[in-house]
Amino acid sequence: MIAVTVDPRPIDIGAEYAALAVGGAGGIATFAGLVRADDGVEALTLEHYPGATEAALVSLAEAAVARWELTAARITHRVGRMVPGDTVVFVATAARHRAAALEACAFLIDRLKTEAPFWKKETLAGAERWVEPRGSDDAAAARWNDAI
Amino acid sequence: MATEILYFAWVREKIGIGSETVDLPAGLATVGDLVGWLAGRSAGHAEAFADPKRLRAAVDQTFVPLDAPLGQPREIAIFPPVTGG
Numbered sequence: 001m002i003a004v005t006v007d008p009r010p011i012d013i014g015a016e017y018a019a020l021a022v023g024g025a026g027g028i029a030t031f032a033g034l035v036r037a038d039d040g041v042e043a044l045t046l047e048h049y050p051g052a053t054e055a056a057l058v059s060l061a062e063a064a065v066a067r068w069e070l071t072a073a074r075i076t077h078r079v080g081r082m083v084p085g086d087t088v089v090f091v092a093t094a095a096r097h098r099a100a101a102l103e104a105c106a107f108l109i110d111r112l113k114t115e116a117p118f119w120k121k122e123t124l125a126g127a128e129r130w131v132e133p134r135g136s137d138d139a140a141a142a143r144w145n146d147a148i
Numbered sequence: 149m150a151t152e153i154l155y156f157a158w159v160r161e162k163i164g165i166g167s168e169t170v171d172l173p174a175g176l177a178t179v180g181d182l183v184g185w186l187a188g189r190s191a192g193h194a195e196a197f198a199d200p201k202r203l204r205a206a207v208d209q210t211f212v213p214l215d216a217p218l219g220q221p222r223e224i225a226i227f228p229p230v231t232g233g
Contacts, residue, residue: 033233046232047157049225052209077232089233109233117206117225118232119157130158133229 001072002065004057006048008080011087016074023071025094029105037084041122046079046088049117053077056116064093064108068100075108077118107144114141149220153186155196156227159203162196172218179205180214183226197226204229 003019013032020028035044061073072094082088091108095101120131154167176182180200187197197203205212206225 048232049154049156049206049209049227052206052225055209056211113233114230115211116232117156117211117227117230119228120231121157130228131231133231137233 001070002058002061003072003074003076004054004061005074005076006050006053006057006079007076008078011076011078011090013087013090016076016090016092020072020074020092020094023094024096025071025101026096027098027101028092028094029098029101030090030092031105031109032087033089033109035082035084035086035088040124041084042125043081043083043123044086044088045081045121045123045128046077047119047121048077048079053117057112060108060111060115064104067107068093068095068104070095070100070104073104073108075112077112077116079118110137110140110144113137151221152223154223154225154227156225159196159227163190163192172220176218178214179207179212179216179218179224182218182224183214186226202228 057075061075064073070093074092076090078088091105093101093104114137121128122131150169151172152167152169155163160166176185183197183200187194200214204227205214207221208223
């Protein structure tokens, strides 16, 4: 019921979705994160910590499944070089009812941003710069800290 | 005992290598102590580790604060705050 993928190949959202639409699901929530062309960004390169990344994502998915009684959770994160419009991350949750699926999906992407070891580097006008963490991401992740 | 040290993102770029194997000297109590010791290995290490507040770490793939006990790990990773998603 849990599937985690970290892969340089483009994300097949149709296949990800189809894998969730089984096993008693009554509602599916999805989030797709895309590369933005902010400030003239030409490319985004994602680096990660092999092994630790997958373990962190599995841990997050297990927490979501337990907290919201999901029927399935899938997290797919692309790594390597991407261009604006490409899908970087796809998170999908399935549950018997919509509230659980929607909340769990938001939890997963919020926590992924602060807990999974990925790093983004932008290419602009031929130069490269590492993306700095944002305080708003910490705040978004912290809102799930309240009692279960 | 040999310990594998992994570097990611701009930490890796400043040091110029993604990993190295070191024999930890006695007397390193915390992960932060290790970072201080590693900073002496080269100019690149010193630059990467100049501001410990910008660093995060994992000991045997468990994320820990820099004041965490070092112990006798097989693998330590040092990297900037994460920016995925």
